[in-house]
Amino acid sequence: MKSIQVGLLGIGTVGSGTFNVLRRNQEEIKRRAGRGIEITMVADLDTARAKAAVGDGVQVVADARAVIANPDIDIVIELIGGYGIAKQLVLQAIAAGKHVVTANKALLAVHGTEIFAAAQQKGVMVAFEAAVAGGIPIIKALREGLTANSIQWIAGIINGTTNFILSEMRDKGLDFATVLKEAQRLGYAEADPTFDIEGVDAAHKVTLMSAIAFGIPVQFDKAHVEGITKLAAQDIKYAEQLGYRIKLLGITKRAKGGIELRVHPSLVPAKRLLANVEGAMNAVVVHGDAVGTTLYYGKGAGSEPTASAVIADLVDITRLHTADAAHRVPHLAFHPNAMSDDLKVVPMCEVVTSYYLRLRVADEAGVLAKVTGLLADAGISIDAVLQREADEIGGEGSTQTDLIILTHDTREGTLDDAMVQLQALPTVLAPIVRIRKEELS
Amino acid sequence: MKSIQVGLLGIGTVGSGTFNVLRRNQEEIKRRAGRGIEITMVADLDTARAKAAVGDGVQVVADARAVIANPDIDIVIELIGGYGIAKQLVLQAIAAGKHVVTANKALLAVHGTEIFAAAQQKGVMVAFEAAVAGGIPIIKALREGLTANSIQWIAGIINGTTNFILSEMRDKGLDFATVLKEAQRLGYAEADPTFDIEGVDAAHKVTLMSAIAFGIPVQFDKAHVEGITKLAAQDIKYAEQLGYRIKLLGITKRAKGGIELRVHPSLVPAKRLLANVEGAMNAVVVHGDAVGTTLYYGKGAGSEPTASAVIADLVDITRLHTADAAHRVPHLAFHPNAMSDDLKVVPMCEVVTSYYLRLRVADEAGVLAKVTGLLADAGISIDAVLQREADEIGGEGSTQTDLIILTHDTREGTLDDAMVQLQALPTVLAPIVRIRKEELS
Numbered sequence: 001m002k003s004i005q006v007g008l009l010g011i012g013t014v015g016s017g018t019f020n021v022l023r024r025n026q027e028e029i030k031r032r033a034g035r036g037i038e039i040t041m042v043a044d045l046d047t048a049r050a051k052a053a054v055g056d057g058v059q060v061v062a063d064a065r066a067v068i069a070n071p072d073i074d075i076v077i078e079l080i081g082g083y084g085i086a087k088q089l090v091l092q093a094i095a096a097g098k099h100v101v102t103a104n105k106a107l108l109a110v111h112g113t114e115i116f117a118a119a120q121q122k123g124v125m126v127a128f129e130a131a132v133a134g135g136i137p138i139i140k141a142l143r144e145g146l147t148a149n150s151i152q153w154i155a156g157i158i159n160g161t162t163n164f165i166l167s168e169m170r171d172k173g174l175d176f177a178t179v180l181k182e183a184q185r186l187g188y189a190e191a192d193p194t195f196d197i198e199g200v201d202a203a204h205k206v207t208l209m210s211a212i213a214f215g216i217p218v219q220f221d222k223a224h225v226e227g228i229t230k231l232a233a234q235d236i237k238y239a240e241q242l243g244y245r246i247k248l249l250g251i252t253k254r255a256k257g258g259i260e261l262r263v264h265p266s267l268v269p270a271k272r273l274l275a276n277v278e279g280a281m282n283a284v285v286v287h288g289d290a291v292g293t294t295l296y297y298g299k300g301a302g303s304e305p306t307a308s309a310v311i312a313d314l315v316d317i318t319r320l321h322t323a324d325a326a327h328r329v330p331h332l333a334f335h336p337n338a339m340s341d342d343l344k345v346v347p348m349c350e351v352v353t354s355y356y357l358r359l360r361v362a363d364e365a366g367v368l369a370k371v372t373g374l375l376a377d378a379g380i381s382i383d384a385v386l387q388r389e390a391d392e393i394g395g396e397g398s399t400q401t402d403l404i405i406l407t408h409d410t411r412e413g414t415l416d417d418a419m420v421q422l423q424a425l426p427t428v429l430a431p432i433v434r435i436r437k438e439e440l441s
Numbered sequence: 442m443k444s445i446q447v448g449l450l451g452i453g454t455v456g457s458g459t460f461n462v463l464r465r466n467q468e469e470i471k472r473r474a475g476r477g478i479e480i481t482m483v484a485d486l487d488t489a490r491a492k493a494a495v496g497d498g499v500q501v502v503a504d505a506r507a508v509i510a511n512p513d514i515d516i517v518i519e520l521i522g523g524y525g526i527a528k529q530l531v532l533q534a535i536a537a538g539k540h541v542v543t544a545n546k547a548l549l550a551v552h553g554t555e556i557f558a559a560a561q562q563k564g565v566m567v568a569f570e571a572a573v574a575g576g577i578p579i580i581k582a583l584r585e586g587l588t589a590n591s592i593q594w595i596a597g598i599i600n601g602t603t604n605f606i607l608s609e610m611r612d613k614g615l616d617f618a619t620v621l622k623e624a625q626r627l628g629y630a631e632a633d634p635t636f637d638i639e640g641v642d643a644a645h646k647v648t649l650m651s652a653i654a655f656g657i658p659v660q661f662d663k664a665h666v667e668g669i670t671k672l673a674a675q676d677i678k679y680a681e682q683l684g685y686r687i688k689l690l691g692i693t694k695r696a697k698g699g700i701e702l703r704v705h706p707s708l709v710p711a712k713r714l715l716a717n718v719e720g721a722m723n724a725v726v727v728h729g730d731a732v733g734t735t736l737y738y739g740k741g742a743g744s745e746p747t748a749s750a751v752i753a754d755l756v757d758i759t760r761l762h763t764a765d766a767a768h769r770v771p772h773l774a775f776h777p778n779a780m781s782d783d784l785k786v787v788p789m790c791e792v793v794t795s796y797y798l799r800l801r802v803a804d805e806a807g808v809l810a811k812v813t814g815l816l817a818d819a820g821i822s823i824d825a826v827l828q829r830e831a832d833e834i835g836g837e838g839s840t841q842t843d844l845i846i847l848t849h850d851t852r853e854g855t856l857d858d859a860m861v862q863l864q865a866l867p868t869v870l871a872p873i874v875r876i877r878k879e880e881l882s
Contacts, residue, residue, distance in 0.1 A: 001767075021731045025591050031656060031779035032588050034767055129586075135732035137586025145570075145578025147473050148752030150466050215472060273714050273738060283736075290462045291576035291739060291749035295724075297714060298735035308732035311589030323764035326442075326475055338472035 003036030004318045007067035007098075009089060010079040011044045014103055014130070016053045017303030018077065018310045033315045039077075043067045068093045075317055077310060078102040087111055094118045094126070099321065101313040103130035103306055109204035112211070112218035116331040123325045127313035132205040133158050133282045135305030136298040137312060142212045142286065143333040149288025151213040153253035155266075155440055158205045160280035160300045161196035162228050162248040164188045166236070166265075167278045170245065175233045188280055198227035199248060199263040206250030209284070210261050213252060214343055215334035219261065222345035226264035235358060235433060238404050239267050242386060244356075245275040249438065258344040260351050267356050267406075267437035273297075274440060285440060293440075349413030354383065354437040356406055359422065360430035363390035363401040367427045371403060374425075378418040381408040400429060406437065444477030445759045448508035448539075450530060451520040452485045455544055455571070457494045458744030459518065459751045474756045480518075484508045509534045516758055518751060519543040528552055535559045535567070540762065542754040544571035544747055547636075550645035553652070553659035557772040564766045568754035573646045574599050574723045576746030577739040578753060583653045583727065584774040590729025592654040594694035596707075596881055599646045601721035601741045602637035603669050603689040605629045607677070607706075608719045611686065616674045629721055639668035640689060640704040647691030650725070651702050654693060655784055656775035660702065663786035667705035676799060676874060679845050680708050683827060685797075686716040690879065699785040701792050708797050708847075708878035714738075715881060726881060734881075790854030795824065795878040797847055800863065801871035804831035804842040808868045812844060815866075819859040822849040841870060847878060 008015055019039055022029065030036045043064040044050035050060045064080075067073060068089065076093040078100060080086040086107050091114075093100050100119070102108070108115065108128055119126045129139045133156065142151070157163050161183060168179045180197065183189035195201045203225040211218045228248050239246050244267035253260040268275040273295055277283040282300025287293050299305035320328050330336065361367045372382060386404040393401050407415070415434070423432055447463075449456055460480055463470065471477045484505040485491035491501045505521075508514060509530065517534040519541060521527040527548050532555075534541050541560070543549070549556065549569055560567045570580045574597065583592070598604050602624060609620045621638065624630035636642045644666040652659045669689050680687050685708035694701040709716040714736055718724040723741025728734050740746035761769045771777065802808045813823060827845040834842050848856070856875070864873055 017731075021589055025589060025730070028591055028656070029589060031775045032584075032771070034771070034776050135729075136735055137582050140581060140586045141578050143473075144757065145581045145753055146749065147756045148462055148466060148470060148749045150469055215469070273717060276714060276717060288576075288749065289466070290458075290745040290752075292746055294577055294737070294739035296735070296737055299733050304731040305733055308587065308589045308729065311731075312586055315588045316585065319768045319770060320764065322768040323761065327760045327763040329760060330473070330475070334472045335475050 001035040003038045004074050004314070005038055005040045005072050006075045006077060006314060007041040007043070007070060007073040008039050008077045008079065009043050009064045009067060011042050011050045011053050012079065013303045014306045014310065015079045017307035019054055021304055021307045022311055029311065029315065033318050035318065037314050037318055041067050041070060041073060064089050065092065068096050068098060073098060075099045075101060075314060078104060081106070083107055083110060090115055091118055094122050094124055097122060097124060099124045099317045100126045101310055101317070102126065102128050103310060105131040105201070105204040105208060109207040109218055109220040112208070117336070119331065120336055125317050125320065125328060126331055127317060128208070129313050130306045130309035132208055133284055134298065134300040134302065135308040136282060136284065136296045136300065137309065138209070138284050138296050139212065141296055142209060143329055146286060146288050146291060146294070149290045151254070152287045152289060153251065154209050154213055154284060154286050155249050155251045155274065155438060156206065156209070156284035157247055157274065157277050157282050158250045158284065158300060159196055159202040159248060160282060161189045161193060163277065163282070164280045166228060166246060166248065169231070169233055170236050170240065173233055173237070176229060176231055197229050199225045202248060202250040203263045206252055206261065206263060210252035210259060212333040214254065214259050215338065215340045216259060216343050217339060219345055222261060224262040224264065224348045228265050231265055232433070235435060238358065238386060239356065242384060242404070242406060243270050244268060244437065245270050246435065247275065251438065255346055255352065257350055258346045261345045262348065262351065265435055267435060268440060272440055349416060351412045352409050353412070354407050354409050354439070355415055356404065356435040356437050358433040359403045359428050360400055361403050362427040362429060363399050364427065368403065370425060370427065371422060374421055375418055378414060380410050380415060380418055382406070383408050442476040444479045445515050445755070446479060446481045446513050447516045447518060447755060448482040448484070448511060448514040449480050449518045449520065450484050450505045450508060452483050452491045452494050453520065454744045455747045455751065456520045458748035460495055462745055462748045463752055470752065470756065474759050476759065478755050478759060482508050482511060482514060505530050506533065509537050509539065514539060516540045516542060516755060519545060522547070524548055524551060531556055532559055535563050535565055538563060538565060540565045540758045541567045542751055542758070543567065543569050544751060546572040546642070546645040546649060550648040550659055550661040553649070558777070560772065561777055566758050566761065566769060567772055568758060569649070570754050571747050571750035573649055574725055575739065575741040575743065576749040577723060577725065577737045577741065578750065579650070579725050579737050580653065582737055583650060584770055587727060587729050587732060590731045592695070593728045593730060594692070595647070595650050595654055595725060595727050596690050596692045596715065596879060597647065597650070597725035598688055598715065598718050598723055599691045599725065599741060600637055600643040600689060601723060602630045602634060604718065605721045607669060607687060607689065610672070610674055611677050611681070614674055614678070617670060617672055638670050640666045643689060643691040644704045647693055647702065647704060651693035651700060653774040655695065655700050656779065656781045657700060657784050658780060660786055663702055665703040665705065665789045669706055672706055673874070676876060679799065679827060680797065683825060683845070683847060684711050685709060685878065686711050687876065688716065692879065696787055696793065698791055699787045702786045703789065703792065706876055708876060709881060713881055790857060792853045793850050794853070795848050795850050795880065796856055797845065797876040797878050799874040800844045800869050801841055802844050803868040803870060804840050805868065809844065811866060811868065812863060815862055816859055819855060821851050821856060821859055823847070824849050
């Protein structure tokens with residue numbers, strides 16, 4: 001059987017990884033896929049770099065449109081990234097009847113509805129395993145492996161940069177800014193790390209998982225996005241003393257009024273496997289009504305791990321392109337005419353979860369009673385309290401101390417209101433720190 | 442589109458779970474699969490139990506052959522288990538042109554070659570996600586998600602009963618026999634637990650994973666199978682002191698002379714996620730050349746977790762049956778004409794791994810020097826030594842003590858020879874305990 005011919009747009013880290021793995025394992029991949037899969041054409045503005053990466057025998061062009069226009073190309077891999085030219089090229093490839101493989105989470109989380117509709121209409125596939133959690137086959141697990149389940153919730157460490165920073169902050173007791181610099185030096189964080197540290201990248205990924213899990217459209221604009229830049233080393237330490245670790249989680253959850261969709265730092269019980277995912281590794285926990293809790297762990301980024309996902313998509317397309325379109329795996333797991341329009345993303349004030357609160361308070365009699373009384377009046381139930389000795393906080397003779405409170409499940413709006421009241425107490429001396437807590441049980 | 446009609450053979454724990462989940466989530470499954478999937482006929486010798494389980498509207502028969510003979514049935518689920526009647530029925534269903542879904546690891550690990558060949562010839566699929574690690578979609582991950590990779594090794598906790606027993610032995614410091622009784626009382630172990638505690642069940646499962654990972658035929662008869670019945674509580678304690686936990690692992694690995702295929706208790710570094718998989722949970726670590734190390738965790742048994750896998754297979758078949766047979770996912774990941782005949786399972790003496798040795802020795806000068814000298818002469822390199830105080834072992838005035846040695850990587854045959862010599866030392870007072878150790882890095 002004739003080889004499947006693939007055109008690659010953009011040959012940076014992931015692109016060259018894809019080219020190398022496909023070539024190195026070509027024999028084995030062919031034995032699995034039933035036919036060869038070959039990158040025969042590459043487009044990159046830096047044609048010299050591209051030629052150096054692929055060697056002879058592969059056509060290199062500067063203009064990506066030449067790849068799309070090539071009638072011999074069956075599948076186009078988009079590894080340019082971003083919303084601009086990448087979007088145009090993906091839509092052009094679809095219009096030209098090409099199947100598309102992309103690692104572009106930003107593009108799909110924001111413009112997925114338009115892109116998947118175009119693909120559907122044209123009868124081609126847009127595959128994106130590499131867009132979430134790198135080499136971990138989590139899209140396949142959600143879309144196919146757990147298809148029997150009504151998914152209840154997903155919680156994932158889906159950004160390696162922030163997990164590396166948080167692991168280092170905990171290990172070494174350092175603050176955020178110091179560790180960020182180290183991460184940049186080691187190549188774990190980019191020169192402009194905004195998308196990672198502000199939670200945007202994780203939000204793109206959890207948006208995609210949310211759509212697949214619940215049969216709703218991609219709605220990045222509805223996601224609550226909070227990064228790790230404000231996390232203090234002392235909160236990581238206090239959390240540890242209470243039996244928790246702090247992780248940046250992407251969470252999506254079936255809730256009373258709809259679907260929760262949020263990215264923020266979370267306390268996670270130290271005994272959970274997810275809390276023990278260290279460094280730049282990723283892991284996603286999925287809870288289904290039938291299967292219970294499952295977890296998927298691996299490298300979430302990097303040249304060959306991401307290439308592993310890109311190539312898995314190439315093989316899937318090679319297999320499925322002979323199935324009639326109605327029987328292929330739907331892009332977002334649910335058939336387009338069976339998506340839920342009635343399941344809305346709920347606002348954060350309606351989210352129900354538990355909380356870690358840290359209050360810098362005057363070290364005087366009655367403060368604890370006042371604070372806990374106020375929470376009780378608001379109907380907020382307390383799970384644990386940790387009060388530090390004043391001397392430990394401000395040195396000998398200090399008149400301030402830290403009061404740490406863990407709450408039981410509470411509606412976030414209720415807590416917001418209570419925090420306004422707490423903050424107004426004359427004995428509360430600094431802005432209250434509030435971090436959400438997920439038991440994941 | 443007409444619903445896919447499914448016939449169920451055997452409605453015990455997993456069968457009723459499958460029926461219930463399929464009915465409870467039928468709407469959502471249909472929205473994913475693109476058409477309904479319905480169990481319309483059930484065969485069970487206990488027709489009264491079957492009728493009670495499925496209610497009205499589903500045909501119940503005592504004779505499974507009536508299900509297979511029904512021309513309206515598209516897919517047959519075999520949940521009878523064992524090698525006997527189950528094998529006949531699976532082959533009859535295939536001959537009748539039915540697709541088959543089975544959770545029967547024993548049948549496939551032993552008779553898989555015959556069954557898959559029959560299915561291939563007839564152009565039908567035999568799907569078995571539920572046969573390994575219950576609800577964890579590990580077959581799909583290996584066969585599709587990691588298809589880009591040359592798999593290097595797999596190590597899994599794939600038997601919940603033994604993991605429950607080992608977790609309890611460690612937690613409570615109890616011995617094997619005591620914990621086994623407790624496990625039987627709680628329903629975690631069967632009245633006849635032989636298949637679980639002797640490692641046979643795990644060996645069935647790792648045999649299937651081995652075939653899929655490396656493109657070799659299923660070869661249960663070549664697997665090295667060792668259970669947990671001889672594990673002593675003190676070895677679990679010593680391992681802990683050295684930073685390890687003991688788990689029953691199913692391991693398959695690309696090695697110099699072929700493929701390793703083995704089930705036995707193993708020390709695993711306590712910091713690895715796999716070492717922290719507790720109770721009846723399962724987890725499989727897969728290392729691929731491109732993706733690196735990935736891990737898959739979840740419930741390995743039980744009614745609805747296993748049903749989750751059975752139904753995922755039903756949906757896959759519903760999707761893929763319209764693809765031409767050459768483009769479906771091959772049963773064992775590799776196309777039948779592309780299996781490796783040259784990759785042999787290597788005998789245990791050729792396996793290279795590291796070891797934990799416990800020697801009960803006379804508490805006298807020169808013993809350690811003698812033992813380590815003998816190992817050095819054999820070319821066996823020592824990683825760590827733990828020597829107990831004699832008083833701790835045999836009480837005050839004891840003249841015996843325990844000497845624990847961790848080795849670096851060693852050829853098992855070399856260690857076997859060295860152990861014969863060690864055992865012959867007059868200062869070695871009891872049979873040496875030898876447990877393999879896997880760093881999984």
